[in-house]
Amino acid sequence: MTPPRFGNNGATIQDVAAKAGVSKKTVSRVINGEDYVTEQTAQKVETAIAELGYVPNVSARRLASNRSYVLTLVYQAEEPPGWLTHVIQGIVQTSARHGYEVVIHPCEVEEQASQKSLQALVTRGGTDGLILLPPFGSKTAFNQRLFEGGMPMASIEPSDPDLPWPVATITNRQGAYDMTAYLLSLGHRRIGFILGPEDYSGSWERLDGFKAALEDAEVAFEKALVVAGDYTFESGLAQGRALLGAAILPTAIFASNDEMAAGVIQAAYELGLRVPDELSVVGFDDSALACRLSPPLTTIRQPTIELAARVTEALIQRINGEEAEDTRIEMTTSLVVRDSAATVTDSGLSM
Amino acid sequence: MTPPRFGNNGATIQDVAAKAGVSKKTVSRVINGEDYVTEQTAQKVETAIAELGYVPNVSARRLASNRSYVLTLVYQAEEPPGWLTHVIQGIVQTSARHGYEVVIHPCEVEEQASQKSLQALVTRGGTDGLILLPPFGSKTAFNQRLFEGGMPMASIEPSDPDLPWPVATITNRQGAYDMTAYLLSLGHRRIGFILGPEDYSGSWERLDGFKAALEDAEVAFEKALVVAGDYTFESGLAQGRALLGAAILPTAIFASNDEMAAGVIQAAYELGLRVPDELSVVGFDDSALACRLSPPLTTIRQPTIELAARVTEALIQRINGEEAEDTRIEMTTSLVVRDSAATVTDSGLSM
DNA sequence: CCTTTTCTTGGAAGGCCTGCCAAGGATCTC
DNA sequence: GAGATCCTTGGCAGGCCTTCCAAGAAAAGG
Helix, strand or coil: CCCCCCCCCCCCHHHHHHHHCCCHHHHHHHHCCCCCCCHHHHHHHHHHHHHHCCCCCHHHHHHHHCCCCEEEEEEECCCCCCCHHHHHHHHHHHHHHCCCEEEEEEECCCCHHHHHHHHHHHHCCCCCEEEECCCCCCCCHHHHHHHHCCCCEEEECCCCCCCCCCEEEECHHHHHHHHHHHHHHCCCCCEEEEECCCCCHHHHHHHHHHHHHHHHCCCCCCHHHEEECCCCHHHHHHHHHHHHCCCCCCCEEEECCHHHHHHHHHHHHHHCCCCCCCCEEECCECCCCHHHCCCCCEEEECCHHHHHHHHHHHHHHHHCCCCCCCCEEEECCEEECCCCCCCCCHHHHHC | CCCCCCCCCCCCHHHHHHHHCCCHHHHHHHHCCCCCCCHHHHHHHHHHHHHHCCCCCHHHHHHHHCCCCEEEEEEECCCCCCCHHHHHHHHHHHHHHCCCEEEEEEECCCCHHHHHHHHHHHHCCCCCEEEECCCCCCCCHHHHHHHHCCCCEEEECCCCCCCCCCEEEECHHHHHHHHHHHHHHCCCCCEEEEECCCCCHHHHHHHHHHHHHHHHCCCCCCHHHEEECCCCHHHHHHHHHHHHCCCCCCCEEEECCHHHHHHHHHHHHHCCCCCCCCCEEECCECCCCHHHCCCCCEEEECCHHHHHHHHHHHHHHHHCCCCCCCCEEEECCEEECCCCCCCCCHHHHHC
């Protein structure tokens, strides 16, 4: 009936204090790296800690300090972004350095339940900060309420372009511009574009970059070549089929993320179109998928781990009440040329 | 200087008790669903809780009960298994139902540091249970020590076949048998096999199933057709090249996971071999990657979410001191036929 | 009807740490 | 050299919940 115990049957702060011949409070100061402790006293305490193998009890610390030392990662359960594991890496690395743990909180979208569970997590003091992944980084009434209630939060690739909390994003527009310029340099003039979800601001930024590159190259923008996807493989497949079944065929398709690009490659495969000889296909994100496709996907790399690390840093600063240096982090993307795009050829044009 | 606060500025158990006209202890009983509370009293308490919007403070509960209500997921940081997000889903669902939160703990393998951080997590009472993903589910001295120290733990797809703690695995042998039988039914007789990491027991079980199917079909097992990979895409690519560059060509290649199968497909692509017309390629796991490849991969599905859910259930039972019903969970796999394997043809044989 | 068991509640005593305040000593200032 | 200022340490009072124990009420048993 009694629950089993583990750990902290060992030393407590009291034991360390006794061993070092100081007060609990002084030990506490040493542990937390506070000022006003003599080098000598600190030394004694450190020694005692080492000898006893003392590790502070998190629960007690949390209760006393009214902090949880927990950061919560909120993302979509069913369709997590392909870069989730990278994001986690960045967050955990940084969190660990500051003594924070990371709790994961996969949510159902549009779900009352997930709001309730998040609300509960927050009100019971279960977390010190929230990191929101798309599509949660938006100005919903719920988020607004959390923010105004003083909950530190941060977003990676937010849905809304301007949020009052720290935000980390990439140069979506420039990335799309670079990719489009690259395709143009290969001679492509009819380039299909598959848009991301309408409610992500990044989707529009990518479209924007695409348009800008066309304009700069004085290539006419054709509305018929732009179709709407939602960053899923399935939408890429469907829209790929649509683009390749239309009257005027594109010689290249720029899917605005890798998942959709994989869908396009599959659509091409179904139709017996060889990539890149007969159709160039490019993506965006440089997710794990990209180099596993055949042909390996030419795409835009985003420095996800570092992005996550930076935003975590900013969040922790905010938790500590420090004025965050950068409340809007923007990291630059880079073009990764692999094999899925090639110079436009006759066969491509004549199809 | 003072850290910001959020939440639990609201009601405490004391407030609820006052409002309901009972003692704190009685409220506690209601919250924890203990016996010996009248329906009527419980009702009063419930009402008070609802009206005050009371949520118990986790830190206090943790300190008092000497439990953390946290489960920790341990996995490899650099090369997380492709089914990680599914595992997380299963774990979180089940944990949430039991009031547990899930902390992620990506580790470096072979790293003193990760052991230290895990040890710290454990001794300071930061977690009630560990869920180990490969390659951590093994009989290392460190794990043994944790286990003997009374730390509840569980493994998914363990490296060692017999562990003293609960283990969840799939029918690796049967799955590989089924796949091989399927390939044989398509007429393949020279089937290449790419093995997983040597120190995973699952790798050998899969090889075992492969051999058994050959034997049952009275097809000679050729050692030269078995090569060693390590479940990474890169190893699949390398070994795919090796198999396809050898003197006697296989008509099909069975990569023992999807990542490696993707590598083989890429190797075939490089050589201009059409899959499945000239070479059949199959995988194992039915990871997200499988249906995104072109052609979509024929593979073996493992019910990852449910597997994770079941093992989490078992772990929580153990934490609660209940004798776990099943200490070894084995779930059955199923063949998923897509397009990457086809009947063996002349072209394949004559290559 | 009284004793024994079962149910239902309450009270006190912590869990281990940190925040706040105070106090003594050292250092500085003019 | 006396007062002001800083540094360094300690003590106490919680934080909010649970565990343990006790006690009264109700039910059961003889």
